[in-house]
Amino acid sequence: MDLNQLGKEVLKAQPFSQYLGMELLSAGEEGVELALKVRPEFYQHLGVVHGGVIAALMDNALTFAGGLVLGPEVLTVEFKLNFLRPAKGERLLARSKVVQAGKRLAVVQGEIYSEEPEPRLVALGQGTIAKV
Numbered sequence: 001m002d003l004n005q006l007g008k009e010v011l012k013a014q015p016f017s018q019y020l021g022m023e024l025l026s027a028g029e030e031g032v033e034l035a036l037k038v039r040p041e042f043y044q045h046l047g048v049v050h051g052g053v054i055a056a057l058m059d060n061a062l063t064f065a066g067g068l069v070l071g072p073e074v075l076t077v078e079f080k081l082n083f084l085r086p087a088k089g090e091r092l093l094a095r096s097k098v099v100q101a102g103k104r105l106a107v108v109q110g111e112i113y114s115e116e117p118e119p120r121l122v123a124l125g126q127g128t129i130a131k132v
Helices: 003-012 015-020 051-070
Strands: 022-028 031-037 074-083 091-101 105-115 119-131
Touching (some): 003 015, 003 022, 003 051, 015 051, 022 051, 031 051, 051 074, 051 091, 051 105, 051 119, 091 119
Antiparallel strands (some): 031 091, 074 119, 091 105, 105 119
């Protein structure tokens, strides 16, 4: 089975990710790309995407990238998220890649862009992913 197909099956098995509407665009040696269509209920009171939505997208992006090298049975041990600017627009795009991996742990970095009319970097993240 190829990595894209495996990733799509794993994403389909996650009720929370399905509820949010996450979509796996690609998974391969170069990393992972996930997308999320922004719905009105994702906004907070200032009219920008809530940080919890961005954090959920980053968590999945990091974990999926870690799963590319550790296998599909992985969990996030920890992650850090820097919000760079408010996210607006119709869709968020997450890109992530493994920085270093061993037998049981992988350190992964990610970026999230909002497609406003043109893509803008809105968040950076780094996390540790563990094989279970």
